[in-house]
Amino acid sequence: MFIEQLDQNKIKVTVNATEQEEYGVTYESMTYSDGNTRRLCERIMEKAKREIGFNVNGAKLLVEARKSTDGSVTLFLSKIITSENEKDELFGQTVKFETFDDMVDCCNIFDSLSEDIATVDSYILSGKFYLYFEILCKKNRAAGLLRSVLEYGEKSHVSKEILCEHGKRIDI
Numbered sequence: 001m002f003i004e005q006l007d008q009n010k011i012k013v014t015v016n017a018t019e020q021e022e023y024g025v026t027y028e029s030m031t032y033s034d035g036n037t038r039r040l041c042e043r044i045m046e047k048a049k050r051e052i053g054f055n056v057n058g059a060k061l062l063v064e065a066r067k068s069t070d071g072s073v074t075l076f077l078s079k080i081i082t083s084e085n086e087k088d089e090l091f092g093q094t095v096k097f098e099t100f101d102d103m104v105d106c107c108n109i110f111d112s113l114s115e116d117i118a119t120v121d122s123y124i125l126s127g128k129f130y131l132y133f134e135i136l137c138k139k140n141r142a143a144g145l146l147r148s149v150l151e152y153g154e155k156s157h158v159s160k161e162i163l164c165e166h167g168k169r170i171d172i
Contacts, residue, residue, distance in 0.1 A: 001044065005052050008143040009079040013044050017071040027067040044077065057089075057139075081139075090118060090134055091142040094163070095149050096156040097129040106131065106152035107172055109145065116141070125158070125167035132160045 002014040020026055023043070024036040031037060041063060048054040060080040065073055097103040103122060110120055110133070118134040131153070135142055146155075163169075 001047065003044070003048050003051060003054075005048075005054055006076075008139065009081060011048055011052070011054050011077050013048075013075040013077065014068075015040070015073045015075065020071075020073060027065060027073045030065050030073070041075075041077075044075070048077075088136050088138060089142075090136050091139075091146075092119075092132070092134040092160070093146060093149075094130055094132045094156040094158050094160065095153040096158070097131065097153040100129055102152045103129045103131055104172055106149055109148050121160070121163075122170050122172050123163040123167035124170055125163060129153075129170075130156060130158060130163055130167065132163060 001016075001019055004012045006012055015023075015025075023040040025034070025040055029037065041061075045054075045056065045061075056079055062078045062080055064076040064078075066076075067073055095106070097106065107120070107122075110117055116135050116137045118136050120131065120133045123130045123132070131149075133149075135145060137145075
């Protein structure tokens, strides 16, 4: 099962023939009323949340399926955002930078967001520079911020706890 995030609200999942057999589904049998299809979708959502941080968070989910010539099925899972889903939430992310200068340049992004920032901490760990931040805002604003930050560094799965315990906090 290969999962790719297309944007903040949509993922693309390729389910090969072996996985279809494992879950007892085929392209033709995939419907909401089919328990095997629902179990497959639940497994996809668990894996997407764990691997890439994709979470529905109470939004409706639209699932589109397309059959491929190689026997695999490509699923497009899209969050349907409504105004009730758009409330302020706390988002946290760790970003890794190759150089100290990249991290410092990135921090300029936070200047205009001071009212939304809950935490911004910088660390050095194993010769790499890390920035952990938490922001309280709507999902689309957090996604925009993350896109801007990722122009300077890359997402990291190193947790704040690991950084606090094994890294050295540095002030910028």
